[in-house]
Amino acid sequence: MFTTFSNVAPDPTLACAKEGAKLMAGFKPDVIIAVGGGSAMDAAKIMWVLYEHPEVDFQDMAMRFMDIRKRVYTFPKMGEKAYFVCVPTSAGTGSEVTPFAVITDETTGTKYPLADYALMPNMAIVDADMQMMAPPGLTSASGIDAVSHALEAYASVMATDYTDSLAIRALQVIFKYLPECYDAAVAKTANPVAREKMANAATMAGMAFANAFLGVMHSMAHKLGAFHHIPHGIANALMMEEVLRFNADPVPRKMGTFSQYAYPHALERYLEIADALGIGGKSKGEKFNNLVAAIRELQKRIGIKPTIRDYVPDEQDFLARLDDMVEQAFDDQCTGANPRYPLMSEIKQMYLNAYYGKHTVV
Numbered sequence: 001m002f003t004t005f006s007n008v009a010p011d012p013t014l015a016c017a018k019e020g021a022k023l024m025a026g027f028k029p030d031v032i033i034a035v036g037g038g039s040a041m042d043a044a045k046i047m048w049v050l051y052e053h054p055e056v057d058f059q060d061m062a063m064r065f066m067d068i069r070k071r072v073y074t075f076p077k078m079g080e081k082a083y084f085v086c087v088p089t090s091a092g093t094g095s096e097v098t099p100f101a102v103i104t105d106e107t108t109g110t111k112y113p114l115a116d117y118a119l120m121p122n123m124a125i126v127d128a129d130m131q132m133m134a135p136p137g138l139t140s141a142s143g144i145d146a147v148s149h150a151l152e153a154y155a156s157v158m159a160t161d162y163t164d165s166l167a168i169r170a171l172q173v174i175f176k177y178l179p180e181c182y183d184a185a186v187a188k189t190a191n192p193v194a195r196e197k198m199a200n201a202a203t204m205a206g207m208a209f210a211n212a213f214l215g216v217m218h219s220m221a222h223k224l225g226a227f228h229h230i231p232h233g234i235a236n237a238l239m240m241e242e243v244l245r246f247n248a249d250p251v252p253r254k255m256g257t258f259s260q261y262a263y264p265h266a267l268e269r270y271l272e273i274a275d276a277l278g279i280g281g282k283s284k285g286e287k288f289n290n291l292v293a294a295i296r297e298l299q300k301r302i303g304i305k306p307t308i309r310d311y312v313p314d315e316q317d318f319l320a321r322l323d324d325m326v327e328q329a330f331d332d333q334c335t336g337a338n339p340r341y342p343l344m345s346e347i348k349q350m351y352l353n354a355y356y357g358k359h360t361v362v
């Protein structure tokens with residue numbers, strides 16, 4: 001016997017997950033298959049948790065950590081009742097291969113970002129047919145999210161040779177095929193080659209950040225999305241240039257936690273990405289600026305506007321809630337893996353620069 005549950009909205013709520021888990025408790029499935037984008041897969045992960053462990057406390061599970069493998073809180077054991085399968089219908093979030101899920105308590109507005117390897121799906125079915133007719137907005141927002149995953153995983157303090165190779169290859173593929181996917185989406189035609197390449201690249205970027213984690217781009221995008229209802233991928237796109245410039249600043253800074261290298265080296269890491277993408281330049285600075293320009297060009301090419309202001313025209317509202325957004329971004333779990341540890345004042349400046357499109361040039 002099987003049952004389908006489709007009542008999942010973007011930014012899935014605890015109420016939605018509870019509803020799904022209640023349904024599961026009724027007919028006791030031994031396989032749960034999540035078909036959808038990041039929101040559907042995240043909601044299904046939480047339903048899986050609630051189905052296996054109805055007694056869990058989300059505040060406990062969402063407790064932040066320094067090292068995911070040495071946590072004070074022991075995540076409940078998963079997979080005793082059901083096998084969990086993910087089938088992504090957009091190329092970007094990577095949720096099908098990551099141990100992360102974000103759920104919102106609709107009564108308080110609190111977002112619980114959960115992270116534990118217990119949340120890893122048992123199987124991911126990455127099939128471009130499921131993504132073939134994704135509309136332009138979804139194609140560009142999810143595609144640029146995958147770019148942000150690869151960029152952050154590559155510069156992360158937790159990056160390894162394993163995650164580097166996945167991140168670099170993902171970026172090479174995305175730069176080549178995302179524009180083609182976008183064109184196909186606009187023309188409402190199928191492009192099986194480009195869609196399959198993007199499907200693979202998004203999952204590879206997911207595998208990279210599942211192990212190397214992310215950085216302050218995601219911390220800031222999470223809050224920008226929560227405060228101003230900007231799609232997750234777009235929110236990352238809006239912070240991308242600013243965070244790259246912040247991390248690449250060659251002046252020695254306080255490094256992030258547990259860095260696997262002796263000195264800050266984000267600029268060198270970004271230059272390696274530029275090399276892999278065939279982006280040149282006469283000096284380090286020029287090559288880095290060319291990389292940033294190429295990213296800006298890619299975003300423009302797939303219909304993403306350049307500044308936060310383009311998406312949040314109410315300047316007074318943006319400024320009025322900026323300090324809350326800054327504090328929450330600083331406190332986000334993703335901040336810890338960033339190669340350069342930001343001050344709250346620096347996060348605020350990055351938001352302002354990204355709002356007005358006045359980027360701090362290194």
Ligand SMILES: [Fe+2]
Pocket residue numbers: 093145148149218232236
């Ligand atoms: Fe993301």
